[in-house]
Amino acid sequence: MAVAFDEMNGPGGDLRPAYRELSRWLKETPPDALEYRRQEAELLFRRIGITFAVYGDAEAQERLIPFDVIPRIMSGKEWTVLEKGLKQRVRALNMFLRDIYHGRDILRANLIPDDLIFQNPVFRPEMNGQSVPHDVYVHIAGIDIVRIDADNFIVLEDNARTPSGVSYMLENREIMMRLFPDLFARHRVAPVERYPDELLSALRSVAPLSASAEPTVALMTPGVYNSAYYEHSFLADKLGIELVEGRDLIVKNDEVFMRTTEGLKRVDVIYRRVDDDFLDPLTFRPDSALGVPGLMSAYAAGNVTLANAVGTGIADDKAIYSYMPEIVKFYLGEEPILKNVPTWRCREPKDLSYVLDNLGDLVVKEVHGSGGYGMLIGPAATKATIEAFRDKLKREPEGFIAQPTLALSTCPTCTAAGLAPRHVDLRPFVLTGSKHVTIVPGGLTRVALKEGSLVVNSSQGGGTKDTWILDE
Amino acid sequence: MLSRTAENLYWLARYVERAEYIARTIDATLRVTALPAAYIGKTNEWESALLTAGVSTSFYETYQEATEQNVVEYLAFSPANPSSIKNCIEAARLNSRSVRTALTSEMWDTINSAWIELQEVWGKGTSSREELARFLRFVQETSLRFDGSAYRTMLRNDAYWFSRLGLHLERADNTARILDVKYHVLLPEEEHVGGPLDYYQWTSILRSVSALTAYHWVYRETLKPWLIADLLILNDTLPRSLASCYSNLVRNLDQIGVAYGRQGASQRHARGVRNRLEHSHMDDIFQHGVHEFIQEFIADNSRLGEIITKQYLI
Numbered sequence: 086m087a088v089a090f091d092e093m094n095g096p097g098g099d100l101r102p103a104y105r106e107l108s109r110w111l112k113e114t115p116p117d118a119l120e121y122r123r124q125e126a127e128l129l130f131r132r133i134g135i136t137f138a139v140y141g142d143a144e145a146q147e148r149l150i151p152f153d154v155i156p157r158i159m160s161g162k163e164w165t166v167l168e169k170g171l172k173q174r175v176r177a178l179n180m181f182l183r184d185i186y187h188g189r190d191i192l193r194a195n196l197i198p199d200d201l202i203f204q205n206p207v208f209r210p211e212m213n214g215q216s217v218p219h220d221v222y223v224h225i226a227g228i229d230i231v232r233i234d235a236d237n238f239i240v241l242e243d244n245a246r247t248p249s250g251v252s253y254m255l256e257n258r259e260i261m262m263r264l265f266p267d268l269f270a271r272h273r274v275a276p277v278e279r280y281p282d283e284l285l286s287a288l289r290s291v292a293p294l295s296a297s298a299e300p301t302v303a304l305m306t307p308g309v310y311n312s313a314y315y316e317h318s319f320l321a322d323k324l325g326i327e328l329v330e331g332r333d334l335i336v337k338n339d340e341v342f343m344r345t346t347e348g349l350k351r352v353d354v355i356y357r358r359v360d361d362d363f364l365d366p367l368t369f370r371p372d373s374a375l376g377v378p379g380l381m382s383a384y385a386a387g388n389v390t391l392a393n394a395v396g397t398g399i400a401d402d403k404a405i406y407s408y409m410p411e412i413v414k415f416y417l418g419e420e421p422i423l424k425n426v427p428t429w430r431c432r433e434p435k436d437l438s439y440v441l442d443n444l445g446d447l448v449v450k451e452v453h454g455s456g457g458y459g460m461l462i463g464p465a466a467t468k469a470t471i472e473a474f475r476d477k478l479k480r481e482p483e484g485f486i487a488q489p490t491l492a493l494s495t496c497p498t499c500t501a502a503g504l505a506p507r508h509v510d511l512r513p514f515v516l517t518g519s520k521h522v523t524i525v526p527g528g529l530t531r532v533a534l535k536e537g538s539l540v541v542n543s544s545q546g547g548g549t550k551d552t553w554i555l556d557e
Numbered sequence: 558m559l560s561r562t563a564e565n566l567y568w569l570a571r572y573v574e575r576a577e578y579i580a581r582t583i584d585a586t587l588r589v590t591a592l593p594a595a596y597i598g599k600t601n602e603w604e605s606a607l608l609t610a611g612v613s614t615s616f617y618e619t620y621q622e623a624t625e626q627n628v629v630e631y632l633a634f635s636p637a638n639p640s641s642i643k644n645c646i647e648a649a650r651l652n653s654r655s656v657r658t659a660l661t662s663e664m665w666d667t668i669n670s671a672w673i674e675l676q677e678v679w680g681k682g683t684s685s686r687e688e689l690a691r692f693l694r695f696v697q698e699t700s701l702r703f704d705g706s707a708y709r710t711m712l713r714n715d716a717y718w719f720s721r722l723g724l725h726l727e728r729a730d731n732t733a734r735i736l737d738v739k740y741h742v743l744l745p746e747e748e749h750v751g752g753p754l755d756y757y758q759w760t761s762i763l764r765s766v767s768a769l770t771a772y773h774w775v776y777r778e779t780l781k782p783w784l785i786a787d788l789l790i791l792n793d794t795l796p797r798s799l800a801s802c803y804s805n806l807v808r809n810l811d812q813i814g815v816a817y818g819r820q821g822a823s824q825r826h827a828r829g830v831r832n833r834l835e836h837s838h839m840d841d842i843f844q845h846g847v848h849e850f851i852q853e854f855i856a857d858n859s860r861l862g863e864i865i866t867k868q869y870l871i
Contacts, residue, residue, distance in 0.1 A: 131673070132666060309654045318657040328658050333561050344560045346715060346869045347817050 089492040090234045091506050092157065103158045103555055106271040116503065122264045123154050123499055129260050151548035152257060154264070157496045157509060157530040161275075161557040164526055167230070167238055167513070170422030172522045173413060175226050175515045178245055178400045180416040182222040185399055186212045196411050201432075206453070207398030209361060211368060215385060217394050218291040219519040224392040225284070225356075226515040227251075230423070230528075232494040239424050239491070240409070241510065245401040246393060247358045250529040251514050252316035255280060255323070257551040258527075273556040275526035280514070281323035283525065287518035288324075288354050291390050295340075296353035303327045303343060305334070305357040307375045312544075317358050324356075331359070336379030339386035354390045361395050403452045403486050404430065426491060432483040440487040441478065444471050447487045449478065462539065464490055493539055496550065498532055508533045510541050511552065526554035562656050563719040564870040569652040570707075570723035573668075576645035577700035578731040578765075579632050580693045582609050585765040587686070589757050590625065603628040608738045609765070612638055629689060634682045642696055646675050659716045663706035671699040715816060718809040719869070725809070726862055729802035732766055732789055733855050740847045743782040759785055766797040786847065787839045799854060803831040806861070813869070823864040830857050 090096065093104040100108055111119075130149050159167075184191055185202060192199055202208050227248025229241040258277050262269055285302065292300035306317035308330050321328035333343050334352065342349035357364065363373040368381040383389045399405065405412075407428035413421040429436035429447075440447060449461040461474045478485055495506035513528030530550040531541035541547040586606040604623045607613040610632055619637055620627045635641045650672040653665055674695065683689040704724070711717040736743070742758045759780045763769040768788060775792065776784050793800045806827045814820040842850045 132670065133662075309651065314654070318654070322658040327559055327562075329559065330561065333559050344871075346558050346560055346563045346719075346813075 089506070089508065090232065090494045092159075092232070092494050092496050092509075093506075095235060103160045103163075107156065107158060107268070110268055110271060111497075111504070119154070119499070126152055126154055126260055126264055129263070130256075133256070150253065150543045151534060152260070153498050153507075153532055153534075153548050153550045154261070155497050155499060155504065156261065156268075156551045156553045157511075157532075158272075158553045158555065161555050164275075164554045166422065168524055168526070170238065171228055171230075171513055171515050171524055173417065173419060173422055174228060174240065174243070174409070175223060175517060175522055177409070177413040177416050178226065178243060179220065179222050179517060181412050182394070182397060182400050183220045184416070186215065186396065191412070191415055194415065196415055197405070197408050201404055202399060205399060205402060205404070207361075207396070207402055209396030209399075211381060211385075212394070212396040216387075218293060218390055221291050221392075221517050221519065222394040222397050223400065224287055224291065224394075224517050226517070227512045227529075228515060230511045230513065231491055232509075232511070233491055234494075237424065239426055241426060241491075242403075243401040243406065243409070244512075245397040247360065248512070248514070249313040249316055249358070250512055250531075251280065252319040253549050254514070254525075254527060254529045254552070256319070257529075257549060261551045272553065275554040275556045277525045277527045280525045281320065283516055283523050284320075284356075285324045285326070287516045287521075287523070288356055288390075288392055290519035291392065292353045293387050293390050295388050300353035301326075301351060302354040302356065303329045303334075303352050305329050305331070305355050305359055307331075307359050307363065311358075313358065320356075326356075329355075331363075331374070331376045334377040334380070336377060336383050339379075339383045339388055341377070341380065341383045341389045352389065354392060356392050361398065364391075364395065403450055404432070404483075407486060426488045429487040431478060431485040431487060436487075437478075437482045440485075441475060444475060444478075446490065448490050449474065449485050449487045452484050452486060462490065465539075490539065493533075496530075496532065498534070498548075498550075500534075500536070505536070507536070508539050508541065509550065526556075527552040558659070558715050558719075560870050562659050563715065564866070565652040565656040566659060566716055566720040567723035567865070567870065569649050569656070569668075570720045571727040572645040572649040572652065573700050573703050574724050574727040575640060575731070576642045576649070576696050578727075579610055579640065579642050579645070580696035580700075581765045581767065582606050582735075583629060583632055583689075584693050585761040586628075587689070588764065589761045592757055605738055606632065609735050610640060611734055612640055630682060633689075633692065634679075643675060643679075646671055646696075646699070661706065661710035663710045664703060667699060667702045667706055671695075713812075715813055718813050718816075721809045722806060722865060725802045725805040726858065726865075728797055729799055729806070729858050730855065732797050732799055732802070733851055733858065735762055735765055736786070736789060737848070737851045737855065740786075740851060743786045743847065755782075756780060762789075766795075768795055768797060771795055783839055783843065786842075790842065790850075791834060791837060791839065800831075800834045803827065803834055807831045810865075821868045823861060823868050826857075826861050826864050830854075830861065 093101060093108065095101045127149070130152055181191065191197055192202065223245045225248060227244040227250060229244065230238050231241050232238050254277055288302045289300050303326055304317055304321040304324065306314060306328055308314065318328055327343060329343055335342050335344065335349065341352045343352050359375055362369045363375040365376045365378060365380040366373045367378050384391055384395065407425065407430055409425055410421045413419065429440050431437045431440055440449065445463045447463045451459040461470065463471065493508040493510060496509050497504045498507040509530050509532045511528050511530050513524055516523045530552040531543070531547045532550050533539055533541045534546060534548045583606065586602050589602045601623055603625055606628055607616050607623060612631070615638060616623070616631050620631065631638050631641065633642045636644065638644065650668050653660055653668045657665060679692055683692050707717070707720060739758065739762050742755055759782060760769055762785060763772055766789060772780065772785065772788055775788060775794065778784060788795055788798060790799050792798050793804055795801055810824045810827050814824050
């Protein structure tokens with residue numbers, strides 16, 4: 086594996102300009118002062134109750150995501166490129182979804198094999214021919230980006246269903262500004278706090294035609310036991326909208342209402358953080374107690390907008406991912422600004438045999454997996470794990486894709502032994518409304534706290550950092 | 558607001574109030590049992606603590622004997638007792654998590670910090686009377702802080718009113734329960750001169766509703782059982798009296814009625830109970846029987862809870 090690109094000390098150890106002030110500040114600040122503020126930050130997080138739950142871990146029902154106080158910094162110039170690439174990508178995702186559930190030009194052009202769509206469990210036949218306001222399917226996208234050198238940002242994953250993490254972007258900034266005002270004073274950091282406003286206006290812009298001039302928006306959560314519940318309540322609060330559970334909603338005459346102390350009140354737009362499968366027990370899983378019976382028929386009648394739309398999973402599926410460069414070119418006629426990780430599709434015999442021959446060097450992912458579970462990181466795995474995985478792969482090759490291990494960039498991070506480079510990724514949040522695509526400058530930086538580790542997922546010991554885009 | 562949100566706020570306030578009440582009950586019982594045995598006689602004060610907490614039956618499903626250790630464990634820490642202080646704080650936090658958007662950060666911080674302290678400091682219970690005293694103080698301070706931050710930081714809208722409904726309904730229930738268990742020591746007997754035991758019983762009742770000092774300010778008299786009953790039932794100036802709880806319930810229900818432009822069964826019922834309290838005199842109550850009066854009140858109070866639930870919370 087190549088040596089990782091360090092975002093502070095570039096190749097050859099030259100301090101990169103965006104980090105100049107931070108580096109100076111670090112030299113001036115005694116280590117115990119930094120440690121003191123680090124502890125302060127942890128205390129604040131705990132008191133505010135920013136926790137997440139880890140499924141299947143009864144001991145630690147609520148955990149804190151470790152927060153690293155050293156910010157990750159990018160120049161305005163770098164961000165401009167990234168922003169353009171993200172907007173392009175999300176436009177293409179929306180056009181792709183519109184096409185898949187309507188004319189299917191892309192299939193007729195033979196760019197994507199039919200069965201990858203139609204036999205895909207996340208493809209929703211209920212959405213065939215269903216129109217959605219302004220043809221927006223993915224109102225909120227979280228695109229996972231990694232950096233491999235000074236010039237190249239690569240998309241690792243498109244999250245087009247119910248991406249989470251934006252509350253950390255906002256809270257991390259809040260806490261950093263509280264604890265490190267001196268450091269902020271030395272930089273011009275682009276603010277992120279307008280995110281809730283932009284989200285709300287995007288959501289209101291896609292209200293159904295039958296909504297009143299002041300559409301009612303609600304955030305739907307699976308409830309307090311969901312791992313991202315904190316985020317749901319945080320966002321509802323910032324947006325000033327009701328945080329509803331399935332049992333708070335009722336469908337009458339194909340309209341959705343919430344039960345309030347003053348009787349039923351119509352809901353026009355639902356920012357739902359509940360997966361497709363659990364939305365409506367009459368359409369999807371009948372055993373779902375989280376959903377609302379009849380919601381899909383109100384949706385089909387065009388009386389409620391769901392954000393994101395139903396069926397967006399077909400756009401962020403790992404098998405579809407490998408076709409994203411073609412998808413961008415097909416719909417926009419442009420070269421993709423952001424690259425993909427080269428991907429071997431194990432469903433194709435030629436790719437499979439390459440993957441089987443090189444398991445030790447590759448990362449193999451389940452097509453439908455998420456959260457870093459069920460994947461093989463070849464270079465870090467034992468022989469036995471690799472062999473076990475080989476059997477799994479042979480049995481069901483279409484369930485997997487493989488990618489080379491990337492040398493994710495690193496950022497200086499607090500460790501027991503002082504500052505040390507740790508691998509990071511970035512999840513910016515892209516909002517699409519009726520007219521615009523917008524991105525708040527920044528995103529959630531996740532950091533793999535273990536030395537050498539490439540797994541940044543919070544469920545597996547990753548932490549977060551504040552992400553600074555310099556306003557130059 | 559969402560019915561579920563109103564329901565959570567209402568129960569949140571009830572749980573916090575209940576935790577405080579249980580803490581006060583334990584505290585008052587500790588004081589009585591610290592007296593020499595000659596004063597206490599044969600009555601088991603811990604048994605009576607279970608009764609005032611309304612958990613006597615369920616207690617004996619787990620324990621054989623109402624000893625101090627058993628009762629304190631059951632009332633304060635037992636996961637098997639739905640009204641144990643531990644369970645109240647946990648339920649309060651769960652309700653808070655469900656309605657975070659309706660709470661001010663001060664309220665959330667109070668409940669969340671209490672919940673953290675409960676696990677980190679009090680996870681194993683208490684092993685001495687000093688520790689227990691510290692624990693009880695922690696519970697009472699949590700309730701004070703919660704109440705105070707609600708009062709000082711919440712917008713005066715339906716969220717506030719529903720939370721106050723829970724508080725006053727629970728408080729009325731608690732005061733009525735003490736009276737129900739202890740009414741016999743409050744019965745006026747013509748030539749009754751309270752012995753030392755009665756005296757300590759009376760202070761203990763007042764202490765459990767934090768009204769010992771208030772008594773002296775109001776009546777400027779030595780402790781007289783019928784005045785204690787008057788204070789706890791009819792005196793509108795004592796925050797934990799039944800009369801005061803109902804003034805507050807009526808006021809908060811009226812505010813909801815005005816805001817929503819509609820009155821209903823709960824407003825009517827609360828007003829009925831308040832009017833009865835307003836027009837009662839202690840003499841009549843004693844003549845009719847304190848016990849019957851209290852029993853009726855408890856039934857009326859829980860009926861109000863049901864009506865509020867039906868009208869607003871589901």
